[in-house]
Amino acid sequence: MASMLCNNLVRFNRHGVTAVQKINNFFTYSNELSHPLDRKPPIVSAKEAVACVKPGNLIFCSGAAATPNALISALVENSDQLKDVTFCHMHTEGPAGYVAPDKANIFRSASFFMGGNVRKAVADGRGDNMAIFLQDIPQLFVRKIYQPDVAFIHVSPIDQHGYCSLGTSVDCVRAALQHSKIIVAQINKKMPRTFGDSIIHSSHFDFAVEIDEPLPCHGSKKPTEVETKIGKIIAENLVEDGATLQMGIGSIPDAVLNALHGHKDLGIHSEMFANGVVDLVAKGCVTNSQKKTHKGRIVGSFLIGDQKLYDFVDNNPFIEMLTIDYVNGTNVIRQLPKMTAINSCIEVDLTGQVCSDSIGTRFYSGFGGQVDFIRGAAEGTDGRGKPIIAMPSITNKGESKISPILKPGAGVVTSRAHVHYVVTEFGIASLFGKTMRQRAHALIQVAHPNHREALEKAAFERLHQMPSP
Structure with missing residues (x-):
């Protein structure tokens, strides 16, 4: 059966050729994914679909809530004849x-x-990671640095016109699909239908697998007292009415959202958003009315949350899911009114250097969209953008997250020149326009009191002068 399917695969290949004949029912192939082609994908089992993967292949895999786990599991379980197969992906x-x-x-x-x-696989040398801004990921495919042999994606059901939606993850998926030789789609009745750049015609699929399974969920956990205080400080001092917000997933972004219920005419333009946005929309706090582009629309690129969030975005024209190079494009972000970018990190040194992707030499995550939005907010054409790094003052082990120097081997994701505001539960350190001595002073004031004396000594040893406002 697998052999027959692979022959069918060639016959149904998106480029319209077989080993023995050329299909005559359409004369050109367009990689524009919304363009309907005169063909239908075979509906097969996951095991049958993944039989198209060959040794040495590169597989692109969509991520976040749209991770196609049925296809991944089927391939892993039937991989005895494979070797040297690489999966490329964002967070899955x-x-x-x-x-x-x-x-x-x-x-x-x-x-x-x-x-x-x-x-753990990366730490053990069984996997690889990359330093790249989210807005640049589509260029990996456009420049043919990554040329997928097969793409595994996760989409909504086919509508009466033959269209599906990429649902919760548009991000770099469109660029990957336009440069993939074979597309295998996991069609899920529970995948939300979203608007924007998410539309794809099912005729571009080489195989389709139908499932009916819940999406991965991340429920909101109640913010700690420290996180709640940080959220309140940001909401009351740095978020203006009419501001456009970017924030990721996690307890601090949720704490900020929880503290914004008295704000008016907020907008959302973020690579991702999570559950807290739903309540702000319901209360009328998020209207997107001040935007000049995508006025009256929430703009995102991927998302993950709980079922409440998925129900909120399903078939909702208030939400536009757009490609990551657009959403995270600095030239786009800078034009948004009062752009307020709220991001977290692992540690900050006394000059304002921000480490967000590693703990010392151990890689932890990636660059993500932090620099895209921090710089975009700083460049705000209205002069009212606010680039914010927010974090608790200490780790769970009681170590200061504001340190004299970054840990040996720690990478700088956001440079000292990018950072304008650093917020902890002890207040706001405003760094823009400050000398190194002034920066050190401002950061020490928002460090945990137990660590301030040691930080002052370290600053003096490094700068040969006492930190001063």
Whole structure:
């Protein structure tokens, strides 16, 4: 059966050729994914669909809530004849069986943004990661640095016109699909239908697998007292009415959202958004009315949350899911009114250098969209953008997250020149326009009191003068 399917695959190949004949029912192939072609994909089982993967292939895999886990599992379970197969992807959800130690000679992972499910594989040398801005990821495909042999994607059901939606993840998926030789689609009744750049015609699929399974969920956990205080400080001092917000997933972004219920005419333009946005929309706080572009629309590129969020975005024209090179494009972000970018990090040194992707030499995540939005907010054409780094003052072990120098081997994601505001539960350090001595002073004031004296001594040793406002 697998052999027959692979022959069918060639017959149904998106470029319209077979080993023995050329299909005559359409005369050109367009890689414009919304263009309907005169063909239909075979509906097969996951095992049958993944039989198209060959040794040495490069597979692109969509991520976040749209991780196609049924296809991944089927390939991992039927991989005995494979070797040297690489998965490339952003952050994925699920067990990521392709990085299991016993599959090391078969699969390798290449992460454009590293999630927790591949972190150990990268640390052990069984996986690879990359330093890249989110807005630049589509260029990997456009410039043919990555040319996928097969793409695994996760889409909404086919409508009466033959169209599906990429649903919760548009990000770099469109660029990957336009440069993939074979597309295998996991069609899920529970995948939300979203608007914007998410539309794809099912005639571009080489194989389709139908499932009916819940999406991966990340429920909101109640912010801690410290996180709640940070959220309140940001909301009351740095977020203006009419501001456009960018924030990721996590307790601090949720705490900020929880503190914004008294604000008016907020807008959302963010590579991702999570559950807290839903309540702000319901209360009338998010209207997007001040935007000059995408006025009256929430703009995102991928998302993950709970079922409440998925129900909110499903078939909702208030939401536009757009490609990551557009959403995270600095030239786009800078034009948004009162652009307020709220991001977190692992540590900050006394000059304002921000480490967000590693703990010392150990890689933890990736660049993501932090620099895209921090710089875009700083460049705001209205002069009212606010680039914010927010974090608790100490780690769970009581170590200061404001340090004299970054840990040996730690990478700088956001440079000292990018950073304008650093917020902890002890207040706001405003760094823009400050000398190194003034920066050190401002950061020490928002460090945990238990660490301030040591930080002052370290600053004096480094700068040969006492920190001063």
